[in-house]
Amino acid sequence: MTLDLRRYLDCAATTPVLPEVQAEIQRVDREAWANPSSLHGFGLAAAEQLERSREQIAGLLGCSGQLIFSSGGSESIHLALQGSAAELWDQQSNPPRLLLSAVEHPATEAAAQQLQRQGWTVERIPVSPQGLIDLDALRHHLARPTQLVSLIWGQSEVGALQPLQEIGDLCREAGVLLHVDAVQVAAQRPIDFDALPIDLMSVASHKLNGPRGVGALLVREGIKLRPIQSGGGQERGLRSGTEPVALIAGFAKALELLQVRRFKDGQDPMPSLRDRLLSAVLQVPGLQLTGPDPRAHPKLRLANHLSLLVRAADGRPLSGRAVVRELSRSGYAISSGSACSSSRAAGSPVLEAMGIDSHWSASGIRLSLGYWHTESDLQDIPEALRLAIASVAAD
Ligand SMILES: Cc1ncc(COP(=O)(O)O)c(C=O)c1O
Missing domain, CATH: 3.40.640.10 (Type I PLP-dependent aspartate aminotransferase-like (Major domain))
Structure with missing residues (x-):
């Protein structure tokens, strides 16, 4: 590939x-x-x-x-x-x-x-x-x-x-x-x-x-x-x-x-690109935002950052790592939790510190954008996520 x-x-x-x-x-x-x-x-x-x-x-x-x-x-x-x-x-x-x-x-x-x-x-x-x-x-x-x-x-x-x-x-x-x-x-x-x-x-x-x-x-x-x-x-x-x-x-x-x-004229395009991606991925059943919602609190979230919990259609928590691997088959590179903890299969201490039940703490994924991304680069992501979730849930 x-x-x-x-x-x-x-x-x-x-x-x-x-x-x-x-x-x-x-x-x-x-x-x-x-x-x-x-x-x-x-x-x-x-x-x-x-x-x-x-x-x-x-x-x-x-x-x-x-x-x-x-x-x-x-x-x-x-x-x-x-x-x-x-x-x-x-x-x-x-x-x-x-x-x-x-x-x-x-x-x-x-x-x-x-x-x-x-x-x-x-x-x-x-x-x-x-x-x-x-x-x-x-x-x-x-x-x-x-x-x-x-x-x-x-x-x-x-x-x-x-x-x-x-x-x-x-x-x-x-x-x-x-x-x-x-x-x-x-x-x-x-x-x-x-x-x-x-x-x-x-x-x-x-x-x-x-x-x-x-x-x-x-x-x-x-x-x-x-x-x-x-x-x-x-x-x-x-x-x-x-x-x-x-x-x-x-x-x-x-x-x-x-x-x-990005910063010279105060017109960083990243937050609005990220917010549109967020609205699109939240249409995918089974995905839930973690961390501050930037659409309500733009100053409380990193400009290029989205993190989500993943569940199956029947409500079961899915493994974030499995979703990352599945998406990688179609060439997408995202991560589960942070890259530094990606070698650990156990749940995320960060999610647990936020009060997220330990059942869910291995279900996090993260999407973080780069300066080169455009809206059209991102338009197929919701469908790719939907297919990856369905495939992991069926395993
Ligand atoms: C918030 C934060 N602190 C520290 C580090 C560690 O930085 P480095 O990988 O350059 O040692 C990272 C890297 O992922 C990070 O995201």
Whole structure:
């Protein structure tokens, strides 16, 4: 079967690298391929290119603080949590507390568990049936001994966008450090880091049509971090390892093109395309939206994101993974839950945290659109879903 990009609806998992980005990566690999820490002319050319990309990305994300390059979202999250936790607690005084939402990415959960093993208390703030954090519970838990909050801004599995301004204001009032996982959000809305009440932010290039293998942690001026990976002392000692200068240049190019393509004049076509697809797929018997309904609450959902529960005509929950596999026979690429949990057949902890019965928690599917999609690319999806559901139900 030939793979047709028009049938790729899994952009929350990853996105194809734009041709202009590929060209930029090749150019930099030709012109600035050396080690940016080397002192000779080749090294200086690479170092200049690296700093140009850093400035460009920081400018596009509105960050006047520090920008540390990493291998992607997971590494940025680990550096944010472990790096700031090591500065916040000397292991002598009473153990501090870290707050998370109950619907974090597994990378955040893993970093939190590591801190728990070091003595931190970890508390998960509950979410509503739409996946939105309970602000009263957050407010209540922000008192001492809480010192750090980590929050997924745009939830990858159910699309919920947390009210970041309100959450950040609460953290500021309480004098608590806030890290935000913006890995999904950065591809879906413009970001002005300095204007947001947050201290640390993780992003990844591969969600916004840049290359895989590169990401960044944005750090507000004055916030202290300790490295979690030592060695050559690159990235001002905060992340050792020779920087992938060409990939970083590709990341910068992808972000630049994203601003021009989607956000420049405030007329991002994605939400209305997504809403029309939602209305069409909800005509298919057996499909039910999870997460916020963007037609009623456009600001509460990632712009390119739909997530659904799948049931048979007789009301039985169906396996989301089986529906994904069935659709893939006709060339469609979607995912069950989030790509990171696709290797697990068990139910989704995110859906369960939203109060969805465990019977249903393996029945989630996700469709996430790309910039290239048009209405005509999407018109056959409802019928493809109907056929896939019927086939899985008959098995
Ligand atoms: C919200 C969110 N956070 C973190 C990550 C991890 O990013 P990466 O795969 O770049 O390590 C992902 C990736 O799916 C994500 O969607």
